[in-house]
Amino acid sequence: MTIQAINVRNQFKGKIKAIIEGIVVSEVDVETPAGIVTSVITTRSVKDLGLVIGTEVVALVKATEVSIAKI
Structure with missing residues (x-):
């Protein structure tokens, strides 16, 4: 699969460092x-994409809200 164009400015190339797999959703840590x-x-997406530790990926970040708290 080749991405021709995407409207996400925050793109981080990296490799999967860890996957914490759950029944429905999974956490995927990408080292960038x-x-x-x-x-x-979704865990289904992890399986469908064939994601494993070491896979090269692009993390696409598009936030609709960013919260900040004073420490």
């Missing part, structure tokens, strides 16, 4: 030059 990006996706 900017740090670890964690995505929660």
Whole structure:
């Protein structure tokens, strides 16, 4: 599969470092030059995409809301 065009500006290339698989959803940690990006996706998508530790991926980040709390 080749991505021709996408409207997401925050793209981080990296490799999957860890997968915590659940029954319905899984956490996927992607190690990027900017740090670890964690995505929660369906376990079905993990299997359909053939994601395993070491797979090269692109994390696409599009946030509709960012919250900040004072420490």
